[in-house]
Amino acid sequence: MTTSRMPSRPPRRWSGAVMALLLAALVVASFASLPLQFAAFFTAEAVSSVAEFIAGFAPPETGSGFLAKTAVATAETLAMSAxxxxxxxVAGVLLAIPAAGRFGRPLRGAVRAVLNVLRSIPELVWASVLLIAAGLGPFPGALALGAHTAGVLGRLxxxxxxNATPLPEQSLRTNGAxxxxxxxxxxxxxxxxxxxSYTLYRWENNIRAAAILGVVGAGGLGQMxxxxxxxxxMQxxxxxxxxxxxLVALVDGASFWLRRILTR
Structure with missing residues (x-):
């Protein structure tokens, strides 16, 4: 009579636990190192000041002339993001092909380094640099969005x-393609x-970024x-x-609708 042996317990991996402890320690150290004063937000003076500031926004300006200017700025922001x-x-696709290793590993590393530089520089910094070269207006804002987003989309x-399955391409090349x-x-x-899907998601983000770029003189709603x-x-x-x-709500809804159509 043979007795069945119980399967041995798999070795315990401590890497996940160690990583969780390190992240917890980082969070605790972050809160300890920052001079956070949450109690100051709830003092009577702070609440009164915030209430007075918010009350200054009401009611919004609804004059026809100003609404027309706002509509033009909205269209400018939308065009800048698009x-x-x-x-x-376009730049992301051109850079993604060599970044995916299609022309050798040395070029792959070099192009991925370029993509890292493009996306590590925020849109506001790109806009500040390009405003010096191209002047005020939406054109440098669009270029700033393109430069930063090209780094993000190129990597994605x-x-x-x-990660695509290589067998279909290999079959075509074997048959002479x-x-x-x-x-x-x-x-x-x-x-x-x-x-x-990545493109639509980044377009949503660029709508918000385009509205902020106007703060540095790139036109659109942000400049207003x-x-x-x-x-x-304030009104x-x-x-x-x-x-x-x-504008953000409309673009979010349109993007969600388009993504549902593409994934059916």
């Missing part, structure tokens, strides 16, 4: 291309829905908001803020 995202998609596109044709007909269709806040014209600033919220 052009910046389009430029980023490259990862999607690397050129490398470019095999890539276009086998690998790209696999990753296209994911790449489109900075102007009216600097003059303490006009409230109208601009409402236009920002409406």
């Amino acid at each position: 052009v910046g995202t389009l430029l980023a998609v 596109f490259a990862d999607a291309l690397e 050129t490398p470019m044709a095999a890539f276009l007909y086998a690998t790209l269709p696999q990753t296209l829905p994911q790449m489109l 908001l900075k102007y009216h806040l600097s003059l303490f014209q 006009k600033a409230a109208t601009v803020i409402l236009a920002m919220l409406l």
